Amino acid sequence: MEKIQELPIYGFLEQRLGPSGLIWTAVFVALIAYLAATQDHLINGIEVVGLDGWSLTWIKPKIKFLTHGKEIVWNGFAQCKEGIFQCITTQGPEIFIPMRYANELKSMKDLSLAGFTEREFFPRYPGFEGTAASVDSTIVQDVVRIKLTQSLNLVTKDLCEETDLAVTETFGESRDWKTTVFAQTCPIMVARLSTRVFLGPEFARNEKWLKIATDYTVSLIVCSRLMKLIPAPLRPILHWVLPPNYYLRKQASTARKMIDAERIKRKAEREKAAAAGKKPGKIIDSLAWMEELHATRGGKFDFAGGQLGMTFAAIHTTSDMLVKCLYNMCERPEYFGLLREEMVACLKKYGWKKTTLFEMKLLDSFMKETQRLTPASFTAMNRVATADVTLSDGTVLPKNSPIKVMMDRHFSPTIYPSPDVFDGHRFFNLRLQPGQENAWQFVTTSEEHIGFGHGQHACPGRFFASNEIKIALIYLLLKYEWRFPEGRRPKNLELGLELVGDQSMPLEYKRRNEEVDLFSLIE
Numbered sequence: 001m002e003k004i005q006e007l008p009i010y011g012f013l014e015q016r017l018g019p020s021g022l023i024w025t026a027v028f029v030a031l032i033a034y035l036a037a038t039q040d041h042l043i044n045g046i047e048v049v050g051l052d053g054w055s056l057t058w059i060k061p062k063i064k065f066l067t068h069g070k071e072i073v074w075n076g077f078a079q080c081k082e083g084i085f086q087c088i089t090t091q092g093p094e095i096f097i098p099m100r101y102a103n104e105l106k107s108m109k110d111l112s113l114a115g116f117t118e119r120e121f122f123p124r125y126p127g128f129e130g131t132a133a134s135v136d137s138t139i140v141q142d143v144v145r146i147k148l149t150q151s152l153n154l155v156t157k158d159l160c161e162e163t164d165l166a167v168t169e170t171f172g173e174s175r176d177w178k179t180t181v182f183a184q185t186c187p188i189m190v191a192r193l194s195t196r197v198f199l200g201p202e203f204a205r206n207e208k209w210l211k212i213a214t215d216y217t218v219s220l221i222v223c224s225r226l227m228k229l230i231p232a233p234l235r236p237i238l239h240w241v242l243p244p245n246y247y248l249r250k251q252a253s254t255a256r257k258m259i260d261a262e263r264i265k266r267k268a269e270r271e272k273a274a275a276a277g278k279k280p281g282k283i284i285d286s287l288a289w290m291e292e293l294h295a296t297r298g299g300k301f302d303f304a305g306g307q308l309g310m311t312f313a314a315i316h317t318t319s320d321m322l323v324k325c326l327y328n329m330c331e332r333p334e335y336f337g338l339l340r341e342e343m344v345a346c347l348k349k350y351g352w353k354k355t356t357l358f359e360m361k362l363l364d365s366f367m368k369e370t371q372r373l374t375p376a377s378f379t380a381m382n383r384v385a386t387a388d389v390t391l392s393d394g395t396v397l398p399k400n401s402p403i404k405v406m407m408d409r410h411f412s413p414t415i416y417p418s419p420d421v422f423d424g425h426r427f428f429n430l431r432l433q434p435g436q437e438n439a440w441q442f443v444t445t446s447e448e449h450i451g452f453g454h455g456q457h458a459c460p461g462r463f464f465a466s467n468e469i470k471i472a473l474i475y476l477l478l479k480y481e482w483r484f485p486e487g488r489r490p491k492n493l494e495l496g497l498e499l500v501g502d503q504s505m506p507l508e509y510k511r512r513n514e515e516v517d518l519f520s521l522i523e
């Protein structure tokens with residue numbers, strides 16, 4: 001300190017600012033230096049696009065990305081060699097890679113999805129347990145990939161039963177036109193259907209749980225976005241005082257109490273059955289599968305976090321797809337007749353089976369086309385490189401760099417003629433080509449369609465989601481007529497590269513006579 005006091009500048013500043021002003025200036029300078037030293041740096045060797053100049057915290061380009069993300073990324077793709085570039089997204093500098101690399105990237109062991117989750121969804125902070133569970137263990141992924149997918153036949157009956165109840169309770173029996181903001185009612189309906197399979201009928205009808213199941217995802221996304229805007233060194237302090245984070249912690253803690261109580265109840269029932277020398281009744285739901293995998297694998301596992309994680313992955317993604325499908329049908333009402341015809345023919349022929357849903361190929365094509373043009377995000381396969389990764393063209397993705405694959409091929413005229421035009425029959429027709437029957441299903445991922453990602457981490461819940469969406473649409477279309485109110489069309493919300501179905505669009509609906517008695521078909 002004595003040395004500093006000897007400097008001529010010290011005397012000058014003390015005279016100008018006074019002793020307390022001097023201390024505040026020193027604190028301010030130290031903070032700026034700290035922020036500059038800890039901020040994300042541009043990635044070496046990768047072309048930069050969309051940047052107007054250097055910035056200390058990237059706050060300006062981060063905000064610009066929220067409003068102009070798609071434009072920045074599409075321009076970068078057109079401008080840069082091999083279409084690979086970096087730009088500042090809401091999360092700092094990230095590398096964008098065209099879809100033709102999807103096969104090359106899909107199983108690279110040095111590209112980590114957990115690394116992306118760490119970076120994007122803050123699993124180490126309280127309240128974010130829903131993302132921590134899938135970073136610290138693979139139980140959630142395996143429950144979905146193995147147990148749920150193998151049990152699709154078993155859970156179809158439960159799904160139909162719950163959909164029947166939920167749709168009737170939500171939309172009623174009126175033969176007069178009524179109005180609903182479907183994007184608001186849909187997540188609650190999807191939460192109920194999914195919860196029936198994740199946690200059983202009691203939870204599916206428990207309003208407290210359904211509120212958590214629908215709200216937690218929204219809270220988690222809001223908190224993650226907010227945290228991303230805050231410079232990294234300030235996050236460990238500021239997250240405690242941000243009101244959305246407080247709400248997120250509260251939701252996670254309520255979920256924990258409910259899941260813990262359910263586990264205790266199930267354990268007591270197992271013990272009671274054992275004491276009576278009986279075999280405990282078999283429960284078929286995701287909590288039971290988590291218990292089963294945990295018992296064989298051992299180690300620590302957060303069951304409440306696991307359930308929140310499933311909810312986070314499943315509900316808003318599925319609901320958004322349903323909303324966009326129904327908007328696309330109202331936009332092209334001729335499809336209502338065509339789709340109903342297919343649904344009725346399949347149901348009459350097969351009843352409620354997994355094959356019934358597989359045979360609804362026009363519906364499947366309509367869903368895949370909806371996802372091609374209006375995916376939840378215009379990028380997928382989000383990863384972080386855990387070592388330097390060299391691509392076939394020689395491009396090096398440096399260790400620790402975050403990467404995203406752009407959905408550019410979804411809009412390529414060589415793969416999809418008239419790519420900007422919605423064609424509900426597009427994938428139906430592609431599947432008619434010899435040898436292509438399974439290549440263009442809604443659940444198939446490829447270098448030409450990455451709506452569910454691709455490769456090792458491709459969405460394991462897509463088989464369940466496909467069935468759930470089809471069953472919901474069967475009930476919604478066979479039981480009700482749907483239309484847009486006069487003169488109104490939905491406007492999807494674009495935020496960065498994300499695309500959410502219009503949240504305030506009213507839809508008109510009225511009860512119609514279904515051609516088959518859906519309830520009596522449930523075996």
Ligand code: HEM
Nearest residue numbers: 141313314317318321381382452453454457458459461465
């Ligand atoms: C239409 C609905 C859905 C869409 C659009 C969707 C989309 C995605 C995407 C794009 C990924 C990342 C894939 C990648 O990085 O390669 C993903 C991962 C995942 N999804 Fe889905 N998803 C949906 C429904 C579901 C459902 C219903 C579940 C659970 C039942 C689920 C569970 C998961 C899980 C656990 C992961 C992480 C996989 C891993 O860590 O390897 N998703 N999903």
